[in-house]
Amino acid sequence: MRGNISIIGAGTAGLIAARELGRSGIYAKVYDQKKVLGYPVRASGIVSIRGLASIGVDYGKAVTNTLYGARIHAGKSVMRVKSSAPVAHVLERQMLNELCREQAAEAGADISLNERITPERISEIKGEDGIMIGADGAVSTVAKHFRMGPLADHVITYKAEFEMDVKDTTSVDLFFDREYRGLFGWLCPNSDDRLEAGIGIMPGRMNAKQAFDRFVRNDDIAGMVDGARMTNGQASIIPMRLRRRIVDEKNKVLLVGDAAGQVKPTTGGGIVFGGNGAIIAARAIQGHLERGRSLMEYDASYKKRFSADTRMHSMINKLYTRSGTKGMDFGIRIMNAIGMASLLGRYGDMDSPTKTMMNVFSGKQRVTE
Numbered sequence: 001m002r003g004n005i006s007i008i009g010a011g012t013a014g015l016i017a018a019r020e021l022g023r024s025g026i027y028a029k030v031y032d033q034k035k036v037l038g039y040p041v042r043a044s045g046i047v048s049i050r051g052l053a054s055i056g057v058d059y060g061k062a063v064t065n066t067l068y069g070a071r072i073h074a075g076k077s078v079m080r081v082k083s084s085a086p087v088a089h090v091l092e093r094q095m096l097n098e099l100c101r102e103q104a105a106e107a108g109a110d111i112s113l114n115e116r117i118t119p120e121r122i123s124e125i126k127g128e129d130g131i132m133i134g135a136d137g138a139v140s141t142v143a144k145h146f147r148m149g150p151l152a153d154h155v156i157t158y159k160a161e162f163e164m165d166v167k168d169t170t171s172v173d174l175f176f177d178r179e180y181r182g183l184f185g186w187l188c189p190n191s192d193d194r195l196e197a198g199i200g201i202m203p204g205r206m207n208a209k210q211a212f213d214r215f216v217r218n219d220d221i222a223g224m225v226d227g228a229r230m231t232n233g234q235a236s237i238i239p240m241r242l243r244r245r246i247v248d249e250k251n252k253v254l255l256v257g258d259a260a261g262q263v264k265p266t267t268g269g270g271i272v273f274g275g276n277g278a279i280i281a282a283r284a285i286q287g288h289l290e291r292g293r294s295l296m297e298y299d300a301s302y303k304k305r306f307s308a309d310t311r312m313h314s315m316i317n318k319l320y321t322r323s324g325t326k327g328m329d330f331g332i333r334i335m336n337a338i339g340m341a342s343l344l345g346r347y348g349d350m351d352s353p354t355k356t357m358m359n360v361f362s363g364k365q366r367v368t369e
């Protein structure tokens with residue numbers, strides 16, 4: 001194999017980048033500070049079926065549940081969006097990481113665990129002419145070392161699982177409230193005996209665990225999870241906007257996944273955007289090594305593919321963040337009155353608002369499994 005790429009971070013984005021490079025005959029070594037890949041699990045895993053197909057992960061063994069829709073709550077109003085076909089899978093994140101690792105290893109990448117990369121180590125590993133991918137999450141050591149700008153926006157999160165009999169496993173519940181400005185609270189049926197509750201808020205007013213405690217004390221939710229054992233509580237952060245620079249051409253450094261801020265700002269979901277970012281980055285590296293193309297092609301190709309959707313996701317996020325509970329309650333009543341739930345159920349694409357609009361106007365129903 002030719003080339004020698006170092007990848008910092010063996011999350012989904014780093015491993016997908018290693019797999020893509022390996023399949024093009026380019027050698028990559030992936031470093032991660034964790035002793036056990038993907039553990040502890042700080043994040044949940046609702047991923048659209050169409051999005052999963054786009055990142056090429058053989059995810060079957062990681063599926064714990066399948067979703068057909070969502071209930072969106074604000075104040076006293078609820079909008080029920082339901083599709084006749086499956087929309088998304090709930091994935092066990094540690095298993096998803098393991099499946100990505102298998103693919104990367106099969107493609108020829110080496111994965112070194114239990115190795116925290118410090119700024120000093122970055123220079124040693126990379127050497128003068130080497131190419132490095134920073135796939136080291138939102139608090140990226142690589143981005144900081146190469147001064148690629150701060151994360152412009154982020155939310156803080158807390159999530160935990162309740163062991164209980166889950167009555168409806170087909171829909172996720174999203175709760176909008178001015179208390180949880182920035183994102184929302186969620187209840188996700190991970191399986192028929194595990195319900196995940198989580199919250200994402202703007203940093204500042206309270207910490208994520210305090211917001212979570214308030215969220216699960218809310219009358220509707222407290223009644224539901226009363227007496228259930230709570231496990232796997234974890235705090236984390238989600239970037240909400242693309243980092244100012246995702247390529248440092250001079251130093252030959254590319255950021256992918258959360259390190260680059262590749263998420264959709266309506267939900268904070270980053271597996272599909274970050275996975276595609278990793279694929280696009282690997283192609284740009286291949287073009288650079290084989291034809292001397294600029295690594296900046298990565299930046300241009302990512303933005304070409306995702307800018308319009310990211311902008312629309314950001315607009316929707318701003319709309320619900322600024323509306324407050326009353327505004328959202330009113331918005332939901334209007335959307336119910338005009339039949340928006342049924343339109344979204346039939347034509348909605350949870351990753352792509354632009355595709356949703358095109359589907360509505362062309363009358364083309366969403367394609368699923």
Ligand SMILES: Cc1cc2nc3c(=O)[nH]c(=O)nc-3n(C[C@H](O)[C@H](O)[C@H](O)COP(=O)(O)OP(=O)(O)OC[C@H]3O[C@@H](n4cnc5c(N)ncnc54)[C@H](O)[C@@H]3O)c2cc1C
Pocket residue numbers: 008009010011012013014031032033034038042043044045046047115116117118135136137138141157158159198236237238256257258259263268269270271272274
């Ligand atoms: C509560 C929560 C819920 C979420 N729910 C969803 C969801 O439902 N659907 C969805 O699509 N997305 C969801 N996300 C977002 C999703 O988890 C991330 O976008 C995705 O995990 C990003 O993958 P990544 O590979 O870029 O980074 P990460 O998964 O963060 O991986 C980064 C890796 O880098 C390693 N690392 C960091 N620093 C160093 C260092 N200095 N040296 C060595 N290794 C290092 C870490 O150990 C880690 O393994 C959620 C996130 C949170 C926090």
